Amino acid sequence: MKISNPEKLILLMLSDIYDKLELTNIDTRLLRTAIHTENTWALDWEMPGVVGSDNEPTPDLVIEVINYLDMWSFLEEAFNSFDNSIKERIASEAEPFGRHVKFPGFDGNNEGSAYSIAKILVNEMGRFSRFNGRDLNSHAPLLANYARMYEVFEPIRTGLGIHRTLSPEEVIVILKAMRNRAS
Incomplete structure (x- = not known):
């Protein structure tokens, strides 16, 4: 609207x-x-119908942010379930991103729209409660990194759910995609 x-x-x-x-x-x-x-x-x-009758189409950036929050939820859940030897393997193979597998957020200065979308989803709407109470400002632009990661994650996503989480190998390949391909 x-x-x-x-x-x-x-x-x-x-x-x-x-x-x-x-x-x-x-x-x-x-x-x-x-x-x-x-x-x-x-x-x-x-508040459907409360503030108007014409629904606004969901902006593309909202869908993108939701996809990234979903991906990071799966990454964190899987990583937290692994024992220390697997976490060390991930840290080594997905260097430098495998040591602290925790959603860093969006840059409040350069990715302000994505940052405000994430904040409203998490803090106001109660979605993605895993991230509630966190500082969602990464202080560094990461949208391009998340796009590369999501490209790897999306084909895996369809098989995930109640009965299966990400494997260590999947976590590694997704985190490796965070690297800039040119480097």
Whole structure:
């Protein structure tokens, strides 16, 4: 949904009124955050029909960020389940990215849109709870790295789920893709 400036002002004023009256049937924090960060797609997801009738198509960058968060969830889950000898193998073979297999986030300065999408997904919408409470600012641009990793991860993703997590070999090959191909 595209919200015009006058509509944004009205929604923000209504959220203030809701807060003053202590009404709780609308998440005014999410409403404010979505408007201030230009992530109004989140309102369609969390409050369908409340803030308008025309659903905004989910932006491509939102889908991209969701894919990367999903990939990192699988990477962290698998890595945390391995014993120390396998973790050492991953650290050695996927140097330098295999030592601390933890989602680094997005660069708040150069990847601000991806960063704000991740923050609203995790902190406001309660998605990808594994990353809740973390600093999602990597302080270095990583979108291109994640794209290379996801290219390797996507064909593997279809076989993952309740009965299977990533193998050590899969974790290694995905982490190795984080390297710039030119180097």
